[in-house]
Amino acid sequence: MKISKLLKTAMIEKDVKSNRQLSQLSGVSESVIQTVLAGNNAKIETVVNLFAGMNLQISYVDKV
Numbered sequence: 001m002k003i004s005k006l007l008k009t010a011m012i013e014k015d016v017k018s019n020r021q022l023s024q025l026s027g028v029s030e031s032v033i034q035t036v037l038a039g040n041n042a043k044i045e046t047v048v049n050l051f052a053g054m055n056l057q058i059s060y061v062d063k064v
Contacts, residue, residue: 003047004039006058014054026053 016022019033026033026049036042036050051058 002039003042004037007036007047007050010051010054010056014056016054022050022053026050028053 010016011022016025019030019037022028022033023030028046028049032042032046033050036046047058
């Protein structure tokens with residue numbers, strides 16, 4: 001699943017209504033958030049901070 005889709009889903013589930021609100025929660029600029037939501041590449045640190053701002057963790061699980 002793409003990070004942009006995961007982020008949009010998390011924002012809905014956590015009732016984060018705008019990029020501005022997510023920026024305030026995560027410390028990530030609104031322009032970077034827009035870039036991530038558009039499906040462009042982002043640093044892992046940025047993605048971790050975005051999810052952490054919503055009190056979420058992301059992890060990779062290998063399908064075996």
